[in-house]
Amino acid sequence: MSWFSQCGWIFAWTLVVSDVIAKESAEQGNVMPQNSWLAFDAAHGAAIAVALLLVGSLIYLRLQLSKTRRQLKKALAQPLPRGWTHDELTGLPNARLLQTRVQQRPLPGSAGAVVMFQIREFEQVNRLLGYQHGNLVLTQIAFRLNDLLEKYPQVLVLESHPQLARLAHVGGVEFACFVDLTEQTHLADVLVRDLLRAAPEPLMLHGGVIDYRVDAGIALMPQHSADVTQLLQQARMALHQSRWHQLAGNMEESCVYTPELTQFNQNRLAMMAQLQQAVVQQQLQLDVQPQIDLMTGELKAGEVLVRWQHPTQGLLLPKQFIPLAEELGILYPLTCWVLHQALDVLQQLHQAGEQIQIAVNVASKDLMQPEFVEYVVEQLTSRQLPPKLLVLECREDALLQDPPRALAMLNRFSELGITLSLDDFGTGYTSLGMLREMPIDQVKVDCQFISDIHRSDAQAAVTGAIIDMAKNMQWQVVAEGVEEQAAAETLARMGCQRGQGYYFSRPFALKGFLPWLxxxxxxxxxxxPQTNAFGPQ
Structure with a gap:
């Protein structure tokens, strides 16, 4: 029905209502005054006025609706603003365009995978270079990842103009792509391995070298979800799970999402909240494990080990919560707390006339903090302790992430007279040429090379080669995981100077170190050690 017909009906019904009112008034015997025709015409006039008001309103609404339709049609005919579908910083497609392109595939429900990449610890780049230069670095990394994807035609092209883009910037330091798996079901895993190996090539910025690392996670379509937004969340969970295992030392863990990760993620978030409370409620405890001279049997040092006495899960080892502390951003204050407590005990030993060293594990992230050097100096000076009695243990990854910076920081500690130890020696990928330049005083041979040294000729040969190499580099050698007298005897014959493990002592409370000594x-x-009767404790 047209708007003109609707107006006519409204006017007609108004007249009918007026006639009904007038007839009812006459039937009730109401006497009409002499000018009753005026009153009757007034009633009709009022009705007409109301009708005209309604008609005018309806006409106005129809005109506005018609105008709105024209404006909407004009807007839809124009292309969307680039900011709606692209990231302003890198110019790459965003998550919205990625979702649109996946839905526009010829076979929208066919097998595929969302692969997410995340730049690890990028906040350090922003802190050191500033956000403006940090944005330049992030953009360079993004285009490097995008270029590396070109060799895989199965990766969905998100746009071809003004540049060929297969990678989407989905937020922060996170990027994602979509891989078609209809022909090669394991292509996503292959792609991730290739990119994680090729992507972390150092970048040059204003004459400086910037190192970075990339983590990845995979979620599958349609097994895990048919919605891209959900797949991105699942790939992010898989990425964090993979990184968690790497920090805990499990380098071969898969980065593919599984439904169990949802529960794992919830548990991890709960553990994060509990860890923050653990620091306040003093649930963290410090143990120490002695290091014994394998030739004389003398106590030479003790390694400080942090434990978490969880209220429901019992005693947790460092690898079960240190990655959480790193994610929470409380690893540095936790390291400072451990160092403070360790130096208190070292002061007791020193005042008792003992020249026993205390070893403290330091994460690579903390080792690179310039303020950490000042904190160590302050703590040693306030207690009047010889710097050589403090041993700082770091893993090889501290040297790999930023070798020039690591060398500079280690040189500062070495110049102060602090003993530097390389933990888990033999398990990393640091080149001997790089190690030769580092001011290392001591290496700790990982327990995997020690456990069967007295039973396996092959393991003895490998461990012997490691010890010989360390001695040629003039490094002191500490063997971890010594659990049997035969292993201690074999290591002593090989020329290993110190041993640490259950054969000598289990870890015990740090505060009891002096009485134990x-x-x-x-x-x-x-x-x-051949005549050691103290045995395992």
């Missing part, structure tokens, strides 16, 4: 000295005035 006195008891050990009483039972072992100058024994060799």
């Amino acid at each position: 006195r008891q050990y000295q009483h039972h072992h005035p100058a024994n060799s």
Whole structure:
């Protein structure tokens, strides 16, 4: 029905209502005054006025609706603003365009995978270079990843003009692409391995070299979800899970999402909240494990080990919560707290006339903090402790992430006289040429090379080669995981100077180090490990 017909009906019904009112008034015997025709015409006039008002309103609404339709049609005919579908910083497609392109595939429900990439610890780049230069670095990394994807035609092209883009910037330091798996079901895994190996090539910026690392996660369509937004969330969970395992030392863990990760993620978030409370409620405890001279049986040092006495899960080892502390951003204050407590005990030993070293593990992230050097100096100076009694242990990854910076920081510690130890030696990928330049005083041979050294000729050969190499580099050698007397004897014959493990002592409370030392000295005035009667504790 047209708007003109609707107006006519409204006017007609108004007249009908007026007639009905007038007739009812006459039937009730109401006497009409002399000018009743005026009153009757007034009633009709009022009705007409109301009708005209309604008609005018309807006409106005129809005109506005018609205008709105024309404006909407004009807007739809114009292309969307680029900011709606692209990232302003890198110019790459965003998550919205990625979702649109996936939905526009010829076979929208066919097998595929969302692969997410995340630049690890990029906040350090922003802190060191500033956000403006940090944005330049992020853009360079983004285009490098996008270029590396060109060799895979199965990766969905998101746009071809003004540049060929297969990668989407989905937020922060996260990027994603979509891989068609209809012909090669394991292509996503292959792609991730290739990119994680090729992508972290150092970047040049204003004459400086910038190193970075990339993490990845995979979610599958349609197994995990048919919605791109959901797949991005699942790939992010897989990415964090993969990184968690890497920080815990499990380098071969898969980065593909599984439904169990949802529960894992919830548990991890709960553990994060509990860890923050653990620091306040003093649930963290410090243990120490002695290091014994394999030739004389003397106590030479003790390694400080942090544990978490969880209220429901019991005693948790560092690899179960240190990655959480790193994600929470509380690893540095936690390291400073451990160092403070360790130096308190070292001061007790020193005042008792003992020249025993205390070893503290330092994460690569903390080792690179310029303020950490000042904190160490301040703590040593305030207690009047010889710097050589403090041993700082770091893993090889501290040297790999930023070798020039690592060398500069280690040189500062070395110049102060602090002993530097390389933990888990033999398990990393640091080149000997790089290690030769580092001011390392000591290496700790990982327990995987020690456990069967007295039973396996092959393991003995490998461990012997590691010890010989370290001795040629003039490094002191500490063997971890010594659990049997035969292993201690074999290591002593190979020329390994120190041993650490259950054969000598299990870890015990740090505060009890001095009493333990006195008891050990009483039972072992100058024994060799061959006649060690103290045994496992």
